[in-house]
Amino acid sequence: MTKTIEPTPEVIDVARRLTNYDAAYLECRTIGHAWMVSFVGPVSKADTDVRERARRHSWSPDAARILACQRCLTQRIDLCVVGYGRDSYSYRMVSRQYRYRDNYKVEGAHGNRDLLHEELFRRNQ
Numbered sequence: 001m002t003k004t005i006e007p008t009p010e011v012i013d014v015a016r017r018l019t020n021y022d023a024a025y026l027e028c029r030t031i032g033h034a035w036m037v038s039f040v041g042p043v044s045k046a047d048t049d050v051r052e053r054a055r056r057h058s059w060s061p062d063a064a065r066i067l068a069c070q071r072c073l074t075q076r077i078d079l080c081v082v083g084y085g086r087d088s089y090s091y092r093m094v095s096r097q098y099r100y101r102d103n104y105k106v107e108g109a110h111g112n113r114d115l116l117h118e119e120l121f122r123r124n125q
């Protein structure tokens, strides 16, 4: 016998908000982003926002890679510290941050993949 769990008012509220959620966002949040590299290089050649993020970081990253999702346009910013020794080269990622489009985040839906999947399947019945 299957036990039925009654959703809380908060869960019902999130589910209601997801009925208007952007289809591309819903796809990305249930299967992952479709990344393409849009920038790789020294922080000094990155956009102002990336340079500012690097400036504030305690590791003083000097290289950046920006990925852009082809579906929802979210951007991922990886910041790295690159070191050159006499006979060696090292590369360490010290930060990964995201730039989301407006309305990508839905209050209460973060970490609740079941609700996102429910909405995806509700739309595709």
Ligand SMILES: [Zn+2]
Pocket: 028, 032, 033, 034, 069, 070, 071, 072, 073, 074
């Ligand atoms: Zn995406």
